[in-house]
Amino acid sequence: xxxxxxGMHRAQGGHVSAGSGPAGNRPGGDASGGNGPGENASxxxxxxxxxxxxxxxxxxxxxxxxxxxxxxxxxxREGYVVHCGRRNGDKLAPLVAxxxxxxxxxxxxxxxxxxxxxxxxxxxxxxxVAPLEVAVFNIGANVNVPLLETTERVFRKVWELACYAGxxxxxxxxxxxxxxxxxxxxxxxxxxxxxGGSGYAAFASxxxxxxxxxxxxxxxxxxxxxxxxxxxxDAGVDTAWVRERIRARGTGAAHRLEPDRLMDPASIAExxxxxxxxxxxxxxxxxxxxxxGETW
Numbered sequence: 001x002x003x004x005x006x007g008m009h010r011a012q013g014g015h016v017s018a019g020s021g022p023a024g025n026r027p028g029g030d031a032s033g034g035n036g037p038g039e040n041a042s043x044x045x046x047x048x049x050x051x052x053x054x055x056x057x058x059x060x061x062x063x064x065x066x067x068x069x070x071x072x073x074x075x076x077r078e079g080y081v082v083h084c085g086r087r088n089g090d091k092l093a094p095l096v097a098x099x100x101x102x103x104x105x106x107x108x109x110x111x112x113x114x115x116x117x118x119x120x121x122x123x124x125x126x127x128x129v130a131p132l133e134v135a136v137f138n139i140g141a142n143v144n145v146p147l148l149e150t151t152e153r154v155f156r157k158v159w160e161l162a163c164y165a166g167x168x169x170x171x172x173x174x175x176x177x178x179x180x181x182x183x184x185x186x187x188x189x190x191x192x193x194x195x196g197g198s199g200y201a202a203f204a205s206x207x208x209x210x211x212x213x214x215x216x217x218x219x220x221x222x223x224x225x226x227x228x229x230x231x232x233x234d235a236g237v238d239t240a241w242v243r244e245r246i247r248a249r250g251t252g253a254a255h256r257l258e259p260d261r262l263m264d265p266a267s268i269a270e271x272x273x274x275x276x277x278x279x280x281x282x283x284x285x286x287x288x289x290x291x292x293g294e295t296w
Contacts, residue, residue: 076104085111135173
């Protein structure tokens with residue numbers, strides 16, 4: 001965390017705001033929902049504005065330019081100290097600057113999510129700044145390779161990125177959360193999590209595996225107060241890469257896209273925030289999201 005960010009966190013109080021986290025996840029909270037202890041209409045956070053600082057961290061593993069960045073912005077706006085990790089940490093500089101300019105706190109980390117020691121250190125570092133309350137696993141590794149051209153190296157690397165790294169993320173986050181009996185672990189899935197398509201042997205098998213890891217974690221960690229959720233992103237996300245793929249079809253489809261046919265990363269991030277807000281008497285484990293016109 002930069003000195004400016006540390007100072008900002010201290011200046012804003014560095015404390016848990018009245019509505020910090022869902023009631024069912026707060027020590028002493030109940031599962032009835034509604035405003036938290038001491039929170040009323042005058043102190044509740046107004047959507048769209050920067051909230052007061054919370055004594056709580058969010059760790060985003062796979063903080064890319066779209067979904068990961070949108071999740072970081074959403075939680076930072078709620079006053080969380082957001083820790084973002086990606087392979088090339090230097091690429092996080094614009095996101096960190098944007099969040100801090102808006103009054104939030106964001107710390108960028110260079111992180112190889114397949115490195116057990118690095119992931120453990122990432123989670124510990126986040127927890128040391130402020131108690132880790134949310135961990136998001138958002139690595140994609142989406143590749144389409146014909147089966148006969150899928151090498152052992154490709155298959156193994158995709159599994160390491162899309163499944164094994166998710167296991168490491170969840171385990172290390174749980175080690176921080178379980179002693180406090182609260183927290184959310186949110187894992188990003190895809191259409192390939194539930195359906196193996198042609199050319200997706202590597203990707204689908206990894207995503208199927210991540211889904212199984214998520215189910216096992218949810219059943220084991222739920223009784224300890226940890227909410228584990230798996231999100232199936234069942235459509236194209238509105239990114240430069242997706243639009244380029246559409247243009248590559250050569251049919252002018254990119255210019256004929258109707259509004260909201262691709263998912264806005266900010267809309268996806270809002271779902272992650274809503275999942276974290278669920279009270280423990282009504283937790284969602286798996287949620288699939290898609291635009292209104294998506295065939296499924």
